[in-house]
Amino acid sequence: MEVDKGKGEAEETRKVAEADRDTVTLKSSDGKLFEVSKEAAARLSTVLAGMIAGGSIDDNGTDLKQIGSEALENVVDYCNKHANSIPSAALISSSISFNTAPFKEPEEWERKFVDRLSHDALFDLVEAANFLGMERLLDVTCHKISEMMKGKSPDQIREVFNIKNDYTKEELEEIRQELAWAFYDD
Amino acid sequence: MKRPCDPDPMAEASGEARVTPAGAECRINALGNDVLLRAISFLEARQLVQTCVLSRRWRNLWRSVPRINATHHEFDVMVDSEEERSVRIKKFTNALLMLRNPVALDAFRLSYFMTDYQEPADPHADREEDANLWIHHALQSNARNLQTGCAALESLLLSGCGIYDIEISSETLKVLAIDDSSYFTTDKQLSISIPSLSYLGLPASARMPLLKNMGSLVTASVSVSVDSEGATIDGIYQFLRSLSVVTNLDFNFKGTMEIIFRVWHALFMTSSYTLDLVQLKMEKNSQWCPKFNNLTALTLGDCCLSADYVLEIFLQNCPNLVKLTVKPKKCNYTSQTIISKLKGKEGSLTSQNIEILEIECSEGDRNVLEKLLMESGITSWNVDTEVGSEHVHVEH
Incomplete structure (x- = not known):
């Protein structure tokens, strides 16, 4: 009990120290450290916001074992760019209903941000955004995926994403008949 | 649920050609359902449904998307006629809404038009009814979603719609806006019951809708005809x-021109015209206006001000008003009369709590207005020329 109490006090002191800093340090699965503005992290990620509020942020680098260094670098980069690009008025209104507001088309810089990513980097970032509860980044990356599908035939989509067609010909025929209203094969 | 990238013995047995190069990772199929649904819900509706053929993993995903974006563009190709297209759009939308899973809709965008020209016997003359069925489905989807606890449809904007529904209800809708280009059925009263609603925008209609459960309402933009x-x-x-x-x-208050005509008619024509004019009754008593105890910002549109008692009665019933905006542009209502109403019987603006007075006025009115404001004891105001309106900050 005594030991626990002592530990609790140390934790308290560390929390205070943490509260004084305006950045948080994040540690990727491969041990690399990244600094990100505390304000941006809390605003853009529900998970980081929860960790900051709950005092579970580690000064020496909060372990994010699920996220590789390349993806985490992109996450941090996105947070910084986001902080710099949004006018303050929009920021205020967006923070009110960030999760409930209807989807807004990606902005120019957000498009560029995801366009430069390799196929694997894009999917790593989708997974990182999902893990960290970053609604906007998840929307922007998911939107990018949809654009990679848009206007393409099923064969072309399978090729882009390496999707294996595991249907039999008979099954495919059955689906096309069942959903003829979407295919116009009637 | 089938595992995404597992080799399927059935496919191998049937000798199905492999599209995926051996060894290449399938990143998209490794995503969780929620994330995958989020991605494909950005697709337009027809392509969304067609993702079902990609692989078994995808077979039923389209049924659970939280967003539907159905536009007529997807049906522009491969049809020979306007009529054929409208048949396909209807068939498609009906089937999509009928066969999708009962999951909540965050957003439902339905964009289509059909030619105005309709033969009387045209089977598609009921096109608005179809759209209304679809909207009904959208609203129902939120009601269900309340039970499942997911996010809900929160905004419904109707533009240029014929509204034949007699009841609009939802447990989750926050914004309902019906614009001036929409019209209502005339024989039955529309009933709107949305306890979660915070914004309501309604155009003038022949029969005023019956509003129920409006306890969450913060902002309303309405017209009374x-x-x-x-x-x-x-x-x-x-x-x-x-x-x-x-x-x-x-x-907004509509119908003044008609009233003038009827008064003129009643006074000068020796017919047995019954002078049963709502507006005249409104003028004589203030029973039509309830107390607006929460109201802090009031905007009175063009036509309200040609019936200037409207302003006076509203001021009596809005004890906590802080900002008043009047838009007298199209009426012969001058800034002078606004100020005189504001001064009221006590002869001072200070009888109200009004701090901001916004008057949209023409350039010529400004000098008159400024003179009047000075005479009323108002010492400070800002002139915003860009929006062509007068912002007056009243100092007590």
Whole structure:
């Protein structure tokens, strides 16, 4: 009990120290450290916001074992760019209903941000955004995926994403008949 | 649920050609359902449904997307005629909504038009009814979603719609806006019951809708038409009463020209015309206007001000008003009369709590207005020329 109490006090002191800093340090699965503005992290990620509020942020680098260094670098980069690009008025209104507001088309810089990513980097970032509860980044990356599908035939989509067609010909025929209203094969 | 990238013995047995190069990772199929649904919900509706053929993993995903984006563009190709296209759009949308899983819709965008020209016997003359069925589905989807606890449809904007529904209800809708280009059925009263609603925008209609459960309402933008047969003092009172919790009200009052005509008709024609004019009754008593105790911002549109008692009665019933905006542009209502109404019987603006007075006025009115403001004891105001309106900050 005594030991626990002592530990609790140390934790308290560390929390205070943490509260004084305006950045948080994040540690990727491969041990690399990244600094990100505390304000941006809390605003853009529900998970980081929860960790900051709950005092579970580690000064020496909060372990994010699920996220590789390349993806985490992109996450941090996105947070910084986001902080710099949004006018303050929009920021205020967006923070009110960030999760409930209807989807807004990606902005120019957000498009560029995801366009430069390799196929694997894009999917790593989708997974990182999902893990960290970053609604906007998840929307922007998911939107990018949809654009990679848009206007393409099923064969072309399978090729882009390496999707294996595991249907039999008979099954495919059955689906096309069942959903003829979407295919116009009637 | 089938595992995404597992080799399927059935496919191998049938000798199906492999599209995926051996060894290449399939990143998209490794995503969780929620994330995958989020991605494909950005697709337009037809392509969304067609993702079912990609692989078994995808077979039923389209049924659970939280967003539907159905536009006529997807049907522009491969049809020979306008008629064929509209048949396909209807068939498609009906099937999509019928076969999708009962999951909540965050957003439902339905964009289509059909030619105005319709033969009387045209089977598609019921096109608005179809759209209404679809909207009904959208609203129902939120009601269900309340039970499942997911996010819900929160905004519904209707533009240019014929609304034949007699009841609009939802447990989750926050914004309902019906614009001026929409029109209502005339034989039945529309009933709107949305306890979660915070914004309501309604155009003038022949019969004022019955509003129920408006307890969450913050902002309303409504028009009242006194020309129509259905308008009564009591009806206007009931309608405004259901809005009386709002803090922001944008009120338009339609029908003045018609009233002038009827008065003229009644006075100068020796017919047995019954002078049963709602507007005249409204002028004589203030029973049509309930107390708006929460109201802090009031905007009165063009036509309200040609019936200047509207302003006076509203001021009596809005004790906590802080900002008043009047838009007298199209009427022969001058800044002078606004100020005189504001001064009221006590002869001072200070009888109200009004801090900001916004008057949209023409350039020529400004000098007159400034003189009047000075005479009223107002010492400070800002002139915003860019928006062509006068912002007056009243100092007590």
